Amino acid sequence: MFKWKPVTSGVPWGSVLGPVLFNVFVRDIDSGIECTHNKFADDTKLSGMVDMLEGMDAMHKYRLGREWIESSPEEKDLGALVDEKLNMSWQCTLAAQKANRILGCIKRSMASRSREVILPLYSALVRHHLAYCVQLWNPQHRKDMDLLERVQQRATEMIRGLGHLSYEDRLRELGLFRLEKRRLQGDIIAGFQYLKGAYRGDREGLFMRDWSNRMRGNGFKLKEGRFRLDTRK
Numbered sequence: 001m002f003k004w005k006p007v008t009s010g011v012p013w014g015s016v017l018g019p020v021l022f023n024v025f026v027r028d029i030d031s032g033i034e035c036t037h038n039k040f041a042d043d044t045k046l047s048g049m050v051d052m053l054e055g056m057d058a059m060h061k062y063r064l065g066r067e068w069i070e071s072s073p074e075e076k077d078l079g080a081l082v083d084e085k086l087n088m089s090w091q092c093t094l095a096a097q098k099a100n101r102i103l104g105c106i107k108r109s110m111a112s113r114s115r116e117v118i119l120p121l122y123s124a125l126v127r128h129h130l131a132y133c134v135q136l137w138n139p140q141h142r143k144d145m146d147l148l149e150r151v152q153q154r155a156t157e158m159i160r161g162l163g164h165l166s167y168e169d170r171l172r173e174l175g176l177f178r179l180e181k182r183r184l185q186g187d188i189i190a191g192f193q194y195l196k197g198a199y200r201g202d203r204e205g206l207f208m209r210d211w212s213n214r215m216r217g218n219g220f221k222l223k224e225g226r227f228r229l230d231t232r233k
Helices: 017-026 053-059 089-109 115-130 142-157 167-174 179-195
Strands: 036-039 044-047 062-064 067-069 074-077 080-083
Touching: 080 089, 089 115, 089 142, 115 142, 142 167, 142 179
Parallel strands: none
Antiparallel strands: 036 044, 062 067, 074 080
16 A cells, blocks of 8 residues: 655656656646647647637637736747747857857867867767757758858868868868758658658658659659748748
8 A cells, every 4th residue: 555755855867767757747737738738858838720710819819827928929949949930040040159159169268279179079069059950940041051051161260271271172171061961961861761650640741752653763752742832832
């Protein structure tokens, strides 16, 4: 027979029991909620499908206790800032600012400018800020692409002995790619995983697969959809 006992200490960070106790603690946090919700490690997101104007009006009305919550033209979700027009320029600016600040700290704190020092620090501490969740906020405007690319360009300029080379030559010398090419590579990998069933819950409707047997090569060919708006495309 079980009895209630007072908790006199916390759970050590990284313990095997920690996730189990956390799930027990948050399991009923969504009881009584009449909308779609998603639970994360330290957050809970509420959402709902809107297909009519009446539904759009209803989605803007939330209360926290007795207080009505006002709508916002932008929202940061899991570290990515999205505005009401799905314009990702501000998110690109924030990512570039954060990466530049860290790159500046590396420049001020490291006396060595050798590639053996600067390149691993850039790869480990800077570049992931330019690529985190980029499948969501992949820049579409050239000015945003150039803004992100200048961070990597600045990092390559810091390396001793490469200042006389052009940016493209520095990339070849260091074995790097332009960030635009890295984003394309990531999109291709994610698309392939999608077709192979890695995201089974969301598989229907995102991509259309062409099942024609007249195509040469592998059978994972996509059929391009028709889009009325550039944003949706």
